[in-house]
Amino acid sequence: MKLTFQPYNLNLKHTFSIANFSRTSTPIVLTQIEHNGIVGYGEASLPQYLGETQESVCAFLQKVNLSEFDIQDDMDKIMQSIDAIDKNNTAAKASIDIALYDLKGKFFNRSVREMLNITAKNTPFTSYTIGIDSEQIIRQKVKEATPYTILKIKVNRENWKKIVDIIRTETQKPLFIDANQSWICKEEALENIHYLSTKNVLLIEQPLEKHNISDHRWLSQRSPLPIIADESVQRLSDLELIKDAFNGINIKLMKCTGINEAYKMILSARKYGLKVMLGCMTETSCAISAAAQLSPLVDFADLDGNLLITNDCFRGVEIAEGRILLNNKNGIGVDKI
Numbered sequence: 426m427k428l429t430f431q432p433y434n435l436n437l438k439h440t441f442s443i444a445n446f447s448r449t450s451t452p453i454v455l456t457q458i459e460h461n462g463i464v465g466y467g468e469a470s471l472p473q474y475l476g477e478t479q480e481s482v483c484a485f486l487q488k489v490n491l492s493e494f495d496i497q498d499d500m501d502k503i504m505q506s507i508d509a510i511d512k513n514n515t516a517a518k519a520s521i522d523i524a525l526y527d528l529k530g531k532f533f534n535r536s537v538r539e540m541l542n543i544t545a546k547n548t549p550f551t552s553y554t555i556g557i558d559s560e561q562i563i564r565q566k567v568k569e570a571t572p573y574t575i576l577k578i579k580v581n582r583e584n585w586k587k588i589v590d591i592i593r594t595e596t597q598k599p600l601f602i603d604a605n606q607s608w609i610c611k612e613e614a615l616e617n618i619h620y621l622s623t624k625n626v627l628l629i630e631q632p633l634e635k636h637n638i639s640d641h642r643w644l645s646q647r648s649p650l651p652i653i654a655d656e657s658v659q660r661l662s663d664l665e666l667i668k669d670a671f672n673g674i675n676i677k678l679m680k681c682t683g684i685n686e687a688y689k690m691i692l693s694a695r696k697y698g699l700k701v702m703l704g705c706m707t708e709t710s711c712a713i714s715a716a717a718q719l720s721p722l723v724d725f726a727d728l729d730g731n732l733l734i735t736n737d738c739f740r741g742v743e744i745a746e747g748r749i750l751l752n753n754k755n756g757i758g759v760d761k762i
């Protein structure tokens with residue numbers, strides 16, 4: 426098996442602005458693994474908080490030698506070896522995991538969900554994300570989100586009530602609220618959540634600082650809405666520490682090294698009685714379709730990264746009336762365009 430890779434820049438539909446910083450594109454790295462003329466596609470998408478860059482991903486991928494593996498080798502064996510090359514680099518590792526699953530699926534004529542014995546029934550609705558922005562842009566984005574049945578709203582400590590109140594003048598759709606660690610005090614967070622529980626909100630993502638496990642535990646035991654860990658949980662090994670401090674976890678392929686570990690995290694979360702959300706970064710239909718293969722197993726999906734860009738180079742999973750629609754293609758179910 427032979428790995429090749431290439432940096433690529435995604436153009437954003439909306440300029441992303443925070444304080445005096447703004448950007449119109451976001452970097453990723455596309456991977457391909459070839460075996461006997463069959464090509465599997467993968468992707469590393471790079472949120473700044475994970476610390477990876479196009480350069481670090483390419484440097485990591487240069488160290489990977491897939492010629493020592495056979496297409497028949499199981500994913501645990503291959504991914505354990507990739508994981509051991511260096512610590513961190515989870516998006517770079519995920520880009521190999523995704524391309525390998527795609528290649529294996531195409532080689533053995535099966536979709537990834539068939540490889541994992543997942544039925545395509547009961548795929549969840551996906552939320553459509555609305556970032557922190559001016560009132561005018563928020564109203565415009567709510568209108569753009571008409572095809573979606575759930576909205577994911579990013580908020581902070583100062584603006585959460587104002588934003589939710591604006592949205593409630595436009596729509597009564599159910600909401601996911603992502604506080605992104607901004608609610609610094611647990612009592613204040615609980616008060617906010619009580620207000621939100623009267624506003625058709627389904628869950629609260631990462632209300633407090635990611636290392637503050639004890640206050641999250643306090644909050645999860647009292648909250649009328651499920652508290653979902655995002656930044657507090659990255660990999661399977663993190664679950665043990667946070668399992669009784671949250672009501673659920675947000676799994677993202679780029680945080681956890683890909684499909685192989687994400688699937689294990691879903692099984693572990695269920696064992697601990699946790700709800701499961703499947704999230705994403707700003708990425709193409711390649712990584713989104715890979716994650717979507719696991720979506721029949723989860724309670725909540727936030728797989729809209731490909732909807733927020735204008736130069737998607739893959740066609741894959743589609744959304745029908747807000748619900749994820751898996752196709753019958755082999756591998757992760759994408760075509761390069």
Ligand code: MG
Pocket residue numbers: 603605630631655656
């Ligand atoms: Mg989040």
